[in-house]
Amino acid sequence: MITVASATKRYGRTAVVDDVALELGDVGVTAIIGANGAGKSTLLSLIGRLLPLDSGRIEIDGLDVGATKGDVLARLVAVLRQENHLTARLTVRDLVGFGRFPHGRGRIDAAGRAAIEEAIAYLDLEPLAERFLDELSGGQRQRAFIAMALAQDTRYLLLDEPLNSLDLRHAVEIMRLLRRLAAERGTRVVVVLHDLNFAAAHADRIIAMRDGRVIADGPPASVMRSEVLEAVYDLPIDVREIDGARVGLYFR
Amino acid sequence: MALLAVASTFVGVADVSPSALLAQGSDGEAARLLVASRIPRTVSLVLAGASLAIVGLIMQMLVRNRFVEPSTTGTAESAALGLLVVTLLAPGMPLIGKMGVAAVFALAGTGLFLLILRRIPVRQIVLVPLVGIMLGGVIGAVTTFIAYRYDLLQTLGTWMTGDFSGILRGRYELLWIAFVLTVLAWVAADRFTVAGLGRDVATNLGLHHGRVLAGGLAIVAVITATVVVTAGVIPFLGLVVPNVVSMVIGDDVRRGIPWVAVLGAGFVVACDLVGRLIRFPYEIPLGIVVGVVGAALFLWLLLRKGSRAH
Numbered sequence: 001m002i003t004v005a006s007a008t009k010r011y012g013r014t015a016v017v018d019d020v021a022l023e024l025g026d027v028g029v030t031a032i033i034g035a036n037g038a039g040k041s042t043l044l045s046l047i048g049r050l051l052p053l054d055s056g057r058i059e060i061d062g063l064d065v066g067a068t069k070g071d072v073l074a075r076l077v078a079v080l081r082q083e084n085h086l087t088a089r090l091t092v093r094d095l096v097g098f099g100r101f102p103h104g105r106g107r108i109d110a111a112g113r114a115a116i117e118e119a120i121a122y123l124d125l126e127p128l129a130e131r132f133l134d135e136l137s138g139g140q141r142q143r144a145f146i147a148m149a150l151a152q153d154t155r156y157l158l159l160d161e162p163l164n165s166l167d168l169r170h171a172v173e174i175m176r177l178l179r180r181l182a183a184e185r186g187t188r189v190v191v192v193l194h195d196l197n198f199a200a201a202h203a204d205r206i207i208a209m210r211d212g213r214v215i216a217d218g219p220p221a222s223v224m225r226s227e228v229l230e231a232v233y234d235l236p237i238d239v240r241e242i243d244g245a246r247v248g249l250y251f252r
Numbered sequence: 253m254a255l256l257a258v259a260s261t262f263v264g265v266a267d268v269s270p271s272a273l274l275a276q277g278s279d280g281e282a283a284r285l286l287v288a289s290r291i292p293r294t295v296s297l298v299l300a301g302a303s304l305a306i307v308g309l310i311m312q313m314l315v316r317n318r319f320v321e322p323s324t325t326g327t328a329e330s331a332a333l334g335l336l337v338v339t340l341l342a343p344g345m346p347l348i349g350k351m352g353v354a355a356v357f358a359l360a361g362t363g364l365f366l367l368i369l370r371r372i373p374v375r376q377i378v379l380v381p382l383v384g385i386m387l388g389g390v391i392g393a394v395t396t397f398i399a400y401r402y403d404l405l406q407t408l409g410t411w412m413t414g415d416f417s418g419i420l421r422g423r424y425e426l427l428w429i430a431f432v433l434t435v436l437a438w439v440a441a442d443r444f445t446v447a448g449l450g451r452d453v454a455t456n457l458g459l460h461h462g463r464v465l466a467g468g469l470a471i472v473a474v475i476t477a478t479v480v481v482t483a484g485v486i487p488f489l490g491l492v493v494p495n496v497v498s499m500v501i502g503d504d505v506r507r508g509i510p511w512v513a514v515l516g517a518g519f520v521v522a523c524d525l526v527g528r529l530i531r532f533p534y535e536i537p538l539g540i541v542v543g544v545v546g547a548a549l550f551l552w553l554l555l556r557k558g559s560r561a562h
Contacts (some may be wrong), residue, residue, distance in 0.1 A: 045452075048455075048456065049455065050452050050455055050456070069458075070455065070458040070459060070460055071458030071459075072458070073458065074456065074457055074458025075458070078456060079452075079456050080456070081452050084450070084453065085450065086449065086450075087316045087317065087318065087377075087448070088313065088316075088445065088448040088449060088503040089498050089499075089502045089503040090445075090502055090503055090504060091502060094502065094504050095449075098442075098445070098446055098449065098457060099457070101442065101446055101457045101458070101459070102457055102458040105442070106441075106442030106443075106506070132502055149456075152456075152457070
């Protein structure tokens with residue numbers, strides 16, 4: 001379980017994450033939604049110890065993220081930011097291989113090699129495995145980074161807007177993949193999503209944030225309601241039910 | 253590489269050819285020259301070339317910029333300043349002590365460079381080495397001024413221009429420190445690659461980014477200082493060699509280090525040979541030959557990569 005207790009992060013005087021208390025990792029896929037600047041990405045970075053907390057406490061399976069050794073946490077939780085600029089020229093297989101770094105400090109055993117190949121296959125990257133990352137499209141690179149996080153083989157997987165720069169087909173495939181991970185490996189996925197309909201279609205639980213606070217939290221059916229979504233996005237959103245699934249219409 | 257090294261051993265004013273060696277025996281003039289001058293020179297060229305090229309590779313991973321190396325980040329100039337200061341204040345200090353002071357200065361100079369980079373987040377990849385070259389210019393100007401006041405300009409010149417003609421047995425052994433650190437860098441190669449993926453990815457993979465940065469910069473500073481103390485600055489070497497290797501086999505440091513080392517050593521030995529042959533029996537200092545060839549290669553890299561670097 002990931003336990004967030006009165007977590008606060010400030011930039012200057014504004015609290016980007018404001019006294020948030022949450023339990024995460026109870027279900028397979030948890031989606032965090034909200035407008036720009038709502039604090040979604042910051043919260044994810046705090047949990048993944050990419051940013052230090054100003055106050056509060058975050059524990060993953062009882063381990064304080066601020067005090068636990070880096071490699072111990074790295075075998076428990078993988079976190080991927082949305083922007084991954086790379087100046088190093090690595091092949092896809094090299095990059096995915098570095099997902100095994102927490103397990104062997106650079107030495108890769110048979111199990112590690114199997115995990116690398118499996119991650120590459122999971123993301124459909126076999127034809128690109130020997131290509132250099134700077135020769136790939138943005139979406140392909142994004143998939144390579146997700147494969148690296150997969151090879152890390154952690155119980156918790158935190159992804160910040162992984163659908164950015166993916167076309168529709170690959171976006172759907174990534175969401176299906178996250179579902180598969182949850183079902184087949186028992187991975188607990190926490191994913192920040194821009195598109196609320198992707199959240200509604202694939203998540204078991206949706207957390208909606210605004211101004212650094214959680215303002216709605218529950219199964220898709222409870223969050224995907226017009227009045228809730230309007231409060232989240234400041235935009236009238238018409239929610240319809242199509243074949244048993246709730247869809248928010250906000251395009252016009 | 254091996255051929256170059258052998259050639260380097262047998263080229264010089266005095267006749268040290270295999271036939272002369274055989275004719276004069278093991279305590280002839282040729283053999284003494286070989287042991288006292290030629291072999292030390294070749295060994296030190298190989299050590300300096302390999303370790304400086306690897307220093308460039310490490311810096312490029314840590315700073316995450318293709319165009320940094322000791323002579324484009326103020327590191328080499330800082331080492332020379334340190335050497336000047338210690339020469340003025342404690343002229344009797346043994347060479348290893350002077351090297352230590354130069355290393356501390358090099359580390360401080362590189363740290364200053366990183367601080368400036370953090371303050372002005374440069375988006376343009378080519379701006380990073382420009383900032384470093386400007387910083388190096390400022391430090392160099394201060395150093396020159398001090399040297400001028402104390403009539404040490406000529407000494408400073410020998411540090412700033414790599415020259416291996418003065419290398420004799422007993423005056424190059426410090427370079428073995430560079431060799432040890434190079435091996436250390438090879439052992440830690442994966443950490444440098446992971447650090448090169450950026451702070452967030454490195455943290456995610458359980459790597460203490462700050463520690464790797466500090467350790468890497470320490471290696472960079474000490475190697476730079478040893479080379480400056482024994483032979484002088486060899487510009488552009490750490491820039492050209494890793495970039496060429498990167499183009500061919502990529503940036504995995506573990507895979508790249510042996511290639512960078514061999515190519516760096518070969519490049520330096522070749523340039524030294526050119527410098528010795530071009531107006532035989534006189535010599536052109538190595539730093540100048542490498543500077544000319546390296547600058548041309550640097551320009552070519554900039555023009556080739558500048559457009560698609562992101």
